[in-house]
Amino acid sequence: MSEPTIEEKLALAREKKAKREAAVEVASQARELEILELEEEYETKFGPRGNSWELIDTVEGPVVIRLGESVLFKKFNAEVDAASTNKKPVEIAHQHNFVLPNVLHPDPDKFKAMVAKRPGMLGVLSTRLWALYNGRANENAGKA
Numbered sequence: 001m002s003e004p005t006i007e008e009k010l011a012l013a014r015e016k017k018a019k020r021e022a023a024v025e026v027a028s029q030a031r032e033l034e035i036l037e038l039e040e041e042y043e044t045k046f047g048p049r050g051n052s053w054e055l056i057d058t059v060e061g062p063v064v065i066r067l068g069e070s071v072l073f074k075k076f077n078a079e080v081d082a083a084s085t086n087k088k089p090v091e092i093a094h095q096h097n098f099v100l101p102n103v104l105h106p107d108p109d110k111f112k113a114m115v116a117k118r119p120g121m122l123g124v125l126s127t128r129l130w131a132l133y134n135g136r137a138n139e140n141a142g143k144a
Contacts, residue, residue: 059116064105095122
């Protein structure tokens with residue numbers, strides 16, 4: 001049996017690539033459906049996205065956060081002020097303590113696993129939650 005020709009190898013490589021791209025497209029559509037269903041669920045419960053809740057689409061999956069107890073914001077705000085005064089970044093543990101009680105989706109165990117894998121997510125999530133507490137209009141609302 002002879003070695004495959006370059007044309008045969010190329011055809012096989014293109015076929016494999018097409019299959020990978022098809023799988024990515026199916027996953028993308030499933031992700032979009034999940035986000036749309038979450039938006040519908042939480043808009044029904046809490047009103048328009050960006051007022052008292054927000055959905056953040058992360059690499060690990062969508063996260064839905066909602067305004068919680070004001071004491072969480074006050075405590076986090078004090079920690080941010082202290083970090084700023086000392087010219088240090090806000091500790092990830094403080095971000096975690098601020099965000100976790102306000103997560104509606106996914107469940108706490110899955111969220112903790114997501115954050116364990118990508119702790120930098122907490123910076124994005126705490127910033128978005130901060131904006132909700134400050135009553136800022138969210139220009140990204142409805143965009144996932």
